[in-house]
Amino acid sequence: MKKILISCMLFVTTALFAGEIQWAHSYKEALTLSKKEKKPIMFIMTKSDCKYCKLLKSTTLKDPKVIARLNKNFINYMVMVDEEGATVPYMLAVYTKGFPTIWFLNEHGQALFQPIGGYMKTEPFLEALDVVGKSYKEYLTKSATPLMKKGK
Secondary structure, eight states: HHHHHHHHHHEEEEEETSSSBOOOOOOHHHHHHHHHHHHHEEEEEEOTTTHHHHHHHHGGOHHHHHHHHHHHHHHEEEEEETTTOEEEEEEEHHHOOOOEEEEOOOOOOSSSOOEEEEEOOHHHHHHHHHHHHHHHHHHHHHHHHOOOOOOO
């Protein structure tokens, strides 16, 4: 009976959270996870009074395909810049002209591409995720150095 109850609880928990993006709790955590898991960071900057930020969150970021792709291939971090205690890396703040702004970063917090500014519909966003994912794999391959030289 105990095993059945535990199985049911695990199933319900999985079902409840499978449909949500897994967010890092801080920029520092996103960098750490990116290094550990060898995934790029999707960093979204939003504001509480931004209608396009709300639209992005209620449509594109709720799409099951987007959620699945983000959770599988990215470290995700979102910051609401007008909240108390919000921290944004200086260079990202300088180059952000509006909201929402979506940055794709490497494990060192360096931009991989120009940011996406504004609301983005689901299909173009999925295409962007594919481009970033492919480019990041190439980046990892080029930046990887062998630990030991052959023949030694």
